[in-house]
Amino acid sequence: MPRSARPSARDLLLWYDRHRRILPWRAQAGETADPYHVWLSEIMLQQTTVAAVMPYFRRFLALFPTVQALADAPEERVMQAWAGLGYYARARNLHRCARAVSALGGFPRTIEALRALPGIGAYTAPAIAAIAFGVPAVPVDGNVERVTARLFAIDTPLPAARPALARAAATLGQDQEARARPSDFAQALFDLGATLCTPKRPACALCPWQAPCLARKAGTADLLPVKAAKPVRPERHGAVFRLTDREGRILLQRRPPSGLLGGMTELPGTAWRDTPWSRDEALAHSQALFPLPADWTPVGSVRHVFTHFGLTLQVWSARCDIVPAPVLQGRMLRPADALAGEALPSLMRKALDLAPGAEAAIGRGAKRTAATTPISGTLSSVATGRLKRGDERCG
Ligand code: SF4
Numbered sequence: 001m002p003r004s005a006r007p008s009a010r011d012l013l014l015w016y017d018r019h020r021r022i023l024p025w026r027a028q029a030g031e032t033a034d035p036y037h038v039w040l041s042e043i044m045l046q047q048t049t050v051a052a053v054m055p056y057f058r059r060f061l062a063l064f065p066t067v068q069a070l071a072d073a074p075e076e077r078v079m080q081a082w083a084g085l086g087y088y089a090r091a092r093n094l095h096r097c098a099r100a101v102s103a104l105g106g107f108p109r110t111i112e113a114l115r116a117l118p119g120i121g122a123y124t125a126p127a128i129a130a131i132a133f134g135v136p137a138v139p140v141d142g143n144v145e146r147v148t149a150r151l152f153a154i155d156t157p158l159p160a161a162r163p164a165l166a167r168a169a170a171t172l173g174q175d176q177e178a179r180a181r182p183s184d185f186a187q188a189l190f191d192l193g194a195t196l197c198t199p200k201r202p203a204c205a206l207c208p209w210q211a212p213c214l215a216r217k218a219g220t221a222d223l224l225p226v227k228a229a230k231p232v233r234p235e236r237h238g239a240v241f242r243l244t245d246r247e248g249r250i251l252l253q254r255r256p257p258s259g260l261l262g263g264m265t266e267l268p269g270t271a272w273r274d275t276p277w278s279r280d281e282a283l284a285h286s287q288a289l290f291p292l293p294a295d296w297t298p299v300g301s302v303r304h305v306f307t308h309f310g311l312t313l314q315v316w317s318a319r320c321d322i323v324p325a326p327v328l329q330g331r332m333l334r335p336a337d338a339l340a341g342e343a344l345p346s347l348m349r350k351a352l353d354l355a356p357g358a359e360a361a362i363g364r365g366a367k368r369t370a371a372t373t374p375i376s377g378t379l380s381s382v383a384t385g386r387l388k389r390g391d392e393r394c395g
Helices: 009-019 035-045 050-063 067-072 075-082 088-104 111-115 124-133 142-151 162-172 176-180 182-196 214-218 279-289 336-341 346-353 356-363 379-386
Strands: 235-244 249-254 297-305 310-319 331-335
Touching (some): 009 176, 009 182, 035 088, 067 088, 111 124, 176 182, 310 346, 336 346
Antiparallel strands (some): 249 331
């Protein structure tokens, strides 16, 4: 078979040896990968970009330098360190996994044993096994799916194409030179997808596999992989209430330990439902939550996109001198300048960031600002001018 007829591991590895990315969790050429670093980065990279993960990875290593240190840490501390990275079930599983690894005395070295650990799935197990332990396996992430779809011109729409893509990707790893360097080969595939075979405008002229690539030959690289049309994401609506006492402390509560944003800190609020909350409904709910005289004012709204729905939260603000004991029960008061240490998801940080000057003014007993003008008319008419929208990926 002519050399150009099939993708050669040798060509890819030669390219990788010259162009590999420098990443904080990646071993240098000739070094042995640290399984803790590999595992931590792979969990963080699920649904998240390399750029977003880097500061979190470094922070985790500073706080928890070893898997044992992570296992020994209280869950609340882990959640605080993870706050902002989204998909919080990953953080809980990360902690459970660290404890399981600690009990085992170290990371297991096979795909099957890794797969049995909390939070390690069908992609992550071969990724850790290949990168950290040199097991000949081709982990198929989004980058590898894209490269494979183009190399073999597989035009079945995703997700139905996944089994065919996995089979095709596995053939790439059967090459003798790929089996001799499984860790580098897996990472070379990731790098090819991330730097050259990008979703838009792939740099085929620089690609070590341009000769055997069927999509390049057919001029269809930009069109692959084909993705099935996504169903319309439903929208939900809620309201949250930011109650501040005379010392400028904000009333917060912890979400239930399981479920969406489980164990994270939040502003008290309504349920999330399919229709917006009217002014009267929101105010009635605030009275039920906080049976005290308070001048609730809408300060705007924030939007967040979860995997399966979009959420718009109205944000209401009020002050009181002292938070009565019945209202405080099961909740906590936190100074505004201590919120950085709280396990607040991005959604709640955005809600707390709305009109930040208003809380400072309230804390100093200053005059009411424009952002805290009492509500009049309908909620939507008052809040429209201050709506703050920003789609953000989260889970
Ligand atoms: Fe991707 Fe182009 Fe390389 Fe094919 S030739 S694998 S489309 S970068």
